[in-house]
Amino acid sequence: MLKGKKIVLGITGSIAAYKACYVIRLLVKAGAEVQVVITPAGREFITPITLSALTQKPVITDFFAQRDGTWHSHVALGLWADAMLVAPCTASTLGKMAGGIADNMLITTYLSMKAPVFIAPAMDLDMYQHPTTQHNLERLRAFGNHIIEPQSGFLASGLEGKGRMEEPEKIVEYLDSALSSDTPTVNPHLSTLASKKILITAGPTYEKIDPVRFIGNYSSGKMGFALADECLRRGAEVTLIAGPVSASLMSPVNCQLSTLTRINVESCEEMYNAAVEHFAQADAAILCAAVADFRPVEVAKEKIKREGDELVIRLRPTHDIAAELGRMKRKGQVMAGFALETTDEQANARQKLKKKNLDFIVLNSLRNEGTCFQSDENQVTIISAEGEKQFDKKAKAEVAADIVDELECRLSAE
Numbered sequence: 058m059l060k061g062k063k064i065v066l067g068i069t070g071s072i073a074a075y076k077a078c079y080v081i082r083l084l085v086k087a088g089a090e091v092q093v094v095i096t097p098a099g100r101e102f103i104t105p106i107t108l109s110a111l112t113q114k115p116v117i118t119d120f121f122a123q124r125d126g127t128w129h130s131h132v133a134l135g136l137w138a139d140a141m142l143v144a145p146c147t148a149s150t151l152g153k154m155a156g157g158i159a160d161n162m163l164i165t166t167y168l169s170m171k172a173p174v175f176i177a178p179a180m181d182l183d184m185y186q187h188p189t190t191q192h193n194l195e196r197l198r199a200f201g202n203h204i205i206e207p208q209s210g211f212l213a214s215g216l217e218g219k220g221r222m223e224e225p226e227k228i229v230e231y232l233d234s235a236l237s238s239d240t241p242t243v244n245p246h247l248s249t250l251a252s253k254k255i256l257i258t259a260g261p262t263y264e265k266i267d268p269v270r271f272i273g274n275y276s277s278g279k280m281g282f283a284l285a286d287e288c289l290r291r292g293a294e295v296t297l298i299a300g301p302v303s304a305s306l307m308s309p310v311n312c313q314l315s316t317l318t319r320i321n322v323e324s325c326e327e328m329y330n331a332a333v334e335h336f337a338q339a340d341a342a343i344l345c346a347a348v349a350d351f352r353p354v355e356v357a358k359e360k361i362k363r364e365g366d367e368l369v370i371r372l373r374p375t376h377d378i379a380a381e382l383g384r385m386k387r388k389g390q391v392m393a394g395f396a397l398e399t400t401d402e403q404a405n406a407r408q409k410l411k412k413k414n415l416d417f418i419v420l421n422s423l424r425n426e427g428t429c430f431q432s433d434e435n436q437v438t439i440i441s442a443e444g445e446k447q448f449d450k451k452a453k454a455e456v457a458a459d460i461v462d463e464l465e466c467r468l469s470a471e
Contacts (some may be wrong), residue, residue, distance in 0.1 A: 066092070069145055093108045142232065265324070370409075
């Protein structure tokens with residue numbers, strides 16, 4: 058939904074600039090608040106008076122207002138906006154955005170933008186086809202920007218419509234779809250996690266008793282998968298070690314910076330081996346899996362039959378994955394763990410934090426109804442040597458954002 062969204066609309070010097078008026082009308086009709094930033098060349102095609110009448114806001118062109126010298130802060134715009142849309146975007150502006158040439162208010166606003174950026178190119182076909190333009194488009198995609206272009210028509214060349222600006226209705230539909238996600242969209246190339254290698258464990262482990270029975274727990278893997286989604290949205294290279302779950306990842310934001318390697322395991326032994334193998338190359342690890350603490354000493358080769366009044370199964374401890382990675386941790390790596398306690402919650406979590414050499418630990422509680430196992434919501438406390446941060450009950454996708462925010466802060470400090 059676009060209602061209440063704050064949109065910075067960048068307009069450049071293209072004949073398609075008149076279409077920006079229709080974009081504004083559709084955005085305002087949908088309930089969005091629009092702030093126009095126009096280049097000097099853009100003013101040659103459409104007047105700021107027209108744009109201001111549509112947005113009910115003064116149009117920003119220069120770094121300083123001509124009348125009173127008021128400074129227009131591109132940094133403030135970058136913090137204010139929920140999204141930036143550049144429509145139309147000329148080949149010249151594409152090149153400046155790709156190369157970081159901040160010679161006007163629009164480009165400095167783009168470089169300061171903390172929200173996702175959407176770009177609707179507008180130029181003739183020859184300019185569009187030029188290798189330089191294609192290179193700039195690929196660079197902007199790699200930086201995590203959304204490129205909005207018309208779909209190819211039925212020509213054998215597949216170039217029908219290429220270069221022209223997409224129709225206003227389609228542009229607004231694209232924004233509405235992208236910004237309607239339950240999970241907030243971020244600009245991944247501005248994230249500390251961009252290109253960082255993050256190891257995540259998720260789900261339960263199953264420890265076999267015989268070919269058809271096992272020791273396990275109720276973990277669904279939803280929290281770990283939400284964390285993987287969040288890290289991918291921020292441009293990270295994620296290695297997800299997943300126990301036996303039916304959970305799946307959402308489609309991450311279109312970001313070529315992020316990559317996913319998923320390793321499916323069943324037992325603690327398998328998860329331990331995979332975690333130890335990949336941790337050395339990781340910048341950070343989030344150990345969210347609910348690993349079984351014990352496994353049978355002997356595993357029957359055939360199904361155990363029901364005989365007698367009782368069955369005794371001897372157990373031995375499994376590997377302590379967090380403790381082992383804590384011993385391996387090198388300077389600069391960040392480790393986060395999870396704790397699910399039923400008694401003395403904070404005290405037990407703090408003991409685990411110190412014992413396993415974690416940077417912070419996420420405390421869950423079974424006392425919070427509708428959270429933890431199988432639920433789509435969670436309520437957590439983040440505990441570290443510096444103190445505690447308590448959060449309200451919310452969707453696990455939002456909890457994941459809180460946890461990854463904490464991870465980003467610690468990686469930034471390293």
